Amino acid sequence: MRTEGVFASNQHPHPDLAILHRGSHHATMKTGNVRLDRHARHILLKEIGGPGQKRLAEATVALVGVGGLGAPAALYLAAAGVGRLILIDPDVVELSNLQRQILFKTEDVGVDKVRAGQAAIRHLDPAIEVEVQVQRLDESNAERLIAGADLVLDGTDQFHTRFAVNAACHALGIPLVSGAVGRWDGQVAVFGSGLSKTDPHGQALPCYRCFVPEVPPQAETCAEMGIVGALTGVVGSMMALEAIKWLTKAGKPLMGRLWMMDGLSGQSRTVSLKADPACPCCGVH
Numbered sequence: 335m336r337t338e339g340v341f342a343s344n345q346h347p348h349p350d351l352a353i354l355h356r357g358s359h360h361a362t363m364k365t366g367n368v369r370l371d372r373h374a375r376h377i378l379l380k381e382i383g384g385p386g387q388k389r390l391a392e393a394t395v396a397l398v399g400v401g402g403l404g405a406p407a408a409l410y411l412a413a414a415g416v417g418r419l420i421l422i423d424p425d426v427v428e429l430s431n432l433q434r435q436i437l438f439k440t441e442d443v444g445v446d447k448v449r450a451g452q453a454a455i456r457h458l459d460p461a462i463e464v465e466v467q468v469q470r471l472d473e474s475n476a477e478r479l480i481a482g483a484d485l486v487l488d489g490t491d492q493f494h495t496r497f498a499v500n501a502a503c504h505a506l507g508i509p510l511v512s513g514a515v516g517r518w519d520g521q522v523a524v525f526g527s528g529l530s531k532t533d534p535h536g537q538a539l540p541c542y543r544c545f546v547p548e549v550p551p552q553a554e555t556c557a558e559m560g561i562v563g564a565l566t567g568v569v570g571s572m573m574a575l576e577a578i579k580w581l582t583k584a585g586k587p588l589m590g591r592l593w594m595m596d597g598l599s600g601q602s603r604t605v606s607l608k609a610d611p612a613c614p615c616c617g618v619h
């Protein structure tokens with residue numbers, strides 16, 4: 335095995351890994367498509383382990399928007415071994431994207447983002463299945479585009495797209511990891527109204543529109559207000575982290591909670607969100 339940092343010896347840095355390694359042939363057969371060498375650092379974690387890694391390999395995650403947030407999220411999900419990714423984005427790579435959209439290279443300028451992303455992921459791990467959709471998601475195609483996904487990540491900068499993603503996730507019962515950035519600020523939340531609607535005894539979980547009922551009057555996009563590239567990396571990675579937690583059932587997801595960070599001060603906080611009975615999407619009409 336290759337080691338990193340201070341573990342530059344022939345010794346396995348962790349006894350459990352040595353056991354996994356010695357038994358790797360048997361373990362690979364036993365755990366199906368878990369690839370021990372590639373995902374050894376996940377398998378060492380008690381919250382993920384072989385079963386969690388198998389869940390990742392069997393999962394399908396749809397990414398709506400392969401931009402500042404979707405690009406780093408896609409890389410980390412592919413590196414994590416999520417078996418199938420659906421990339422949905424109508425745009426081509428522009429030179430101004432490269433400041434933050436680290437999935438792409440200079441030679442990708444002018445290429446469909448989803449196709450350039452597919453090629454990059456193929457280089458990272460050829461075993462990951464990547465479905466590409468060169469389409470703008472809207473109310474008419476949202477359910478078709480995300481159908482079959484276990485989880486959806488939304489990193490778009492258009493409120494109408496966000497509303498359409500949210501409505502489709504609610505209708506299909508798919509949890510939604512939603513991320514947003516602007517200037518120096520970032521947010522991530524997980525919405526699960528589509529899960530709680532079929533659970534008569536559970537507490538109603540909010541959807542995105544319980545949080546943002548209508549398009550804010552002064553909505554701006556990154557193109558208009560500017561954005562620090564590294565911040566999109568933090569928030570996109572946080573979205574990938576929430577996805578990995580959800581899929582492996584590790585820890586406590588940001589379900590119904592909003593994580594907010596202020597990049598300028600280095601501070602972050604998390605608040606609870608409530609389902610709104612008057613919500614235009616999931617409310618009682």
Ligand SMILES: [Zn+2]
Nearest residue numbers: 541544613616
């Ligand atoms: Zn709602």
